[in-house]
Structure formats: structure tokens, C-alpha cells
């Protein structure tokens with residue numbers, strides 16, 4: 561799967577353990593699906609998933625990993641990938657924009673991406689197979705990019721992996737879960753929340769100012785294939801200036817989150833949030849407590865290496881103060897009905913849970 565800001569790769573086991581402790585949950589809506597790895601993990605356990613994200617590339621990832629079912633796509637997707645891998649390069653918009661005007665990919669790889677992406681539009685593929693093939697191309701390009709993982713900039717010297725030839729592989733598509741057919745939508749989260757009927761809604765919103773469209777603009781263009789006007793050294797799509805998420809602005813975050821929680825109807829809500837987000841733990845409790853009982857699971861992890869090394873002047877002396885060395889990642893479980901004894905007992909067996917947290921302890925707000 562692609563490198564992704566805020567991906568819940570390491571949290572998937574805790575998310576699935578939590579959901580498995582809840583009786584009667586057979587279907588889940590993932591309202592901010594990103595890489596779709598949460599939905600993919602849950603589909604693999606048999607749940608019926610509705611994955612949603614408002615960006616086209618994230619929707620395509622969810623279409624491939626959540627909506628498409630392996631037996632329906634495996635033969636046609638494998639055949640298409642074989643054809644695409646054999647195509648010679650043909651430079652076009654992608655090469656011009658991301659290999660010559662900027663240096664995100666080596667021109668030989670850019671020309672092959674151009675040829676493959678054009679060819680996909682000429683192939684007679686079902687929507688599910690098409691999504692699998694597009695994801696295969698996105699992931700292949702991700703393996704040979706010359707970035708540190710974000711598309712705000714490319715690295716000065718070519719990354720060693722960028723010299724590898726781009727090569728498509730079949731993504732790990734799953735068979736339908738025992739609880740029914742999963743689906744993917746590309747909607748604003750509040751609209752998706754009002755149009756779903758699942759037992760649990762999982763909310764993993766952006767929690768700071770970093771826009772996903774700006775950080776992954778090349779994937780958006782690769783999927784839309786709309787050859788947009790671009791600006792700046794990173795050749796960002798012109799619509800990065802206008803397509804904004806209200807979750808990326810401190811001023812609009814709380815009201816939008818409140819509206820979203822009110823729009824959900826599932827018996828359970830599960831929210832991922834970090835203590836580096838726009839609102840403190842207390843505020844999230846306040847918003848969720850309007851919908852039901854709130855329980856919190858917390859884990860701590862070391863911050864990125866720069867925070868630990870500290871700030872140095874050009875002669876190597878330590879200057880300034882080192883920021884926080886550890887972050888906290890929370891899962892907020894909100895239950896509209898009190899948890900049963902059995903649910904509590906199973907959750908109790910997991911480390912890190914606080915139960916019935918309805919009010920804020922003032923000292924926590926400043927932690």
C-alpha cells in the first residue's frame with residue numbers, strides 16, 4: 561500500500577480488537593478511508609464495509625481494497641497487468657510535468673506511466689477491475705518515486721529507488737466478507753454518514769493543517785487523468801488552492817466534527833485522534849458525549865527523530881528547547897447504549913482503556 565500521512569497501519573490490530581469486542585457489529589463505515597487499510601483489515605475478518613473518502617485516488621484505493629471481490633477481478637486484472645507491464649514508454653503529460661518540469665520520477669518511468677495510464681482508458685474493463693489496475697499503477701509509481709513520502713517536494717538527489725523500472729503487481733484484493741458485499745463512495749464525510757446503515761462508524765479525520773490533496777496531488781491526477789494546470793516547484797494541481805477540507809482548519813474543525821457526529825446513526829462510533837490535533841482530548845469527549853457513553857484507549861509512541869535530536873546552530877551547539885518527545889494516540893469509543901458486561905470484560909482485558917469518561921479532568925487538557 562502507498563506511503564501515507566496519518567495511515568493507521570500500526571493501529572489496525574487495536575482497531576480490529578476493539579471492534580471484535582463489540583457484540584452485534586457486523587458492518588462498519590470508514591468515513592475517512594485514506595489508504596483503505598482499515599477497511600481492508602476489517603473486510604478480511606468478514607465484516608461488511610462501507611469505505612468513504614472525498615479524494616478520487618483514496619476512493620479508488622477503497623474501490624480496489626474494499627469494494628472489489630477477488631474472485632470477480634483476479635483473472636482480468638492479472639491479464640491487464642501483464643499487458644501493461646509489456647508496454648513501451650510514450651512520454652506525455654505525466655513525463656512533462658513530474659519528470660521534466662519537476663523531478664518526482666525518472667523520465668523513463670514517467671514515459672511508461674504515461675503509456676500505461678493512457679492504455680487503461682482504452683481497455684474494456686469492469687469498474688472493479690479498472691480500480692484494481694489503477695491501484696496497481698499507483699502503487700508501482702509509489703515504489704519508484706523520488707520523495708520522502710509526500711508530494712509537496714521531491715528530494716534534491718534522485719532517491720536510489722527511482723532508478724528501478726516501474727513494474728505493476730496485483731494488489732492484495734480480498735474475497736467478500738461473510739457479512740455481505742462491501743462498497744466504496746467518494747463523498748464528503750457528513751453526507752456519507754447520513755447515507756449509510758452500518759453498526760459502527762469509524763472516524764479518522766485529518767487533525768492538522770496538512771492537506772491530503774496537496775500532499776498527494778500526483779495520485780489525484782494519475783487517477784483523474786485530467787491533465788490539470790499546475791503551479792509552483794512541486795507542480796501542484798491548480799485545484800489544490802480551492803478544494804479544501806474543513807478538517808484542515810482549526811477555525812472550522814470543531815463545528816464540522818460536531819456536525820459529522822450528529823449526522824451518524826450507527827450504534828457505535830470509533831474515533832482515532834492524536835494529542836497533536838487541533839482539539840484537546842477534552843473537547844473530543846465533549847462532542848462525543850452528546851451521542852453516547854465515551855470510553856478511551858490511549859497509546860504513547862516516540863515522536864519523529866528530529867524532536868529527539870533537538871535544534872542545533874551551524875557550529876553544532878544545542879539551541880532552543882526540545883519539544884515533546886512522545887505523542888499520544890487515542891481511540892474514542894462512543895456507545896449509544898451502555899456497553900454490556902461482556903463487552904466491558906473483553907475490552908478490560910486489553911491494556912490502555914479508560915471507561916465512562918464523560919467529563920474533562922482539567923489537568924488532562926494541558927497534557
Ligand SMILES: C[S@@+](CC[C@H](N)C(=O)[O-])C[C@H]1O[C@@H](n2cnc3c(N)ncnc32)[C@H](O)[C@@H]1O
Pocket residue numbers: 564565566567568569591592593594595596597598612613614615618747748749750764765766767772773805806807
Ligand atoms: C488521517 S487520513 C485517513 C487515514 C486512513 N485511516 C488510513 O489508515 O490510511 C484522513 C483522510 O480524510 C480524507 N478527508 C479529508 N477531508 C474529508 C472530508 N470532508 N470528507 C471525506 N474525507 C475527507 C483525506 O482525503 C484523507 O484520506
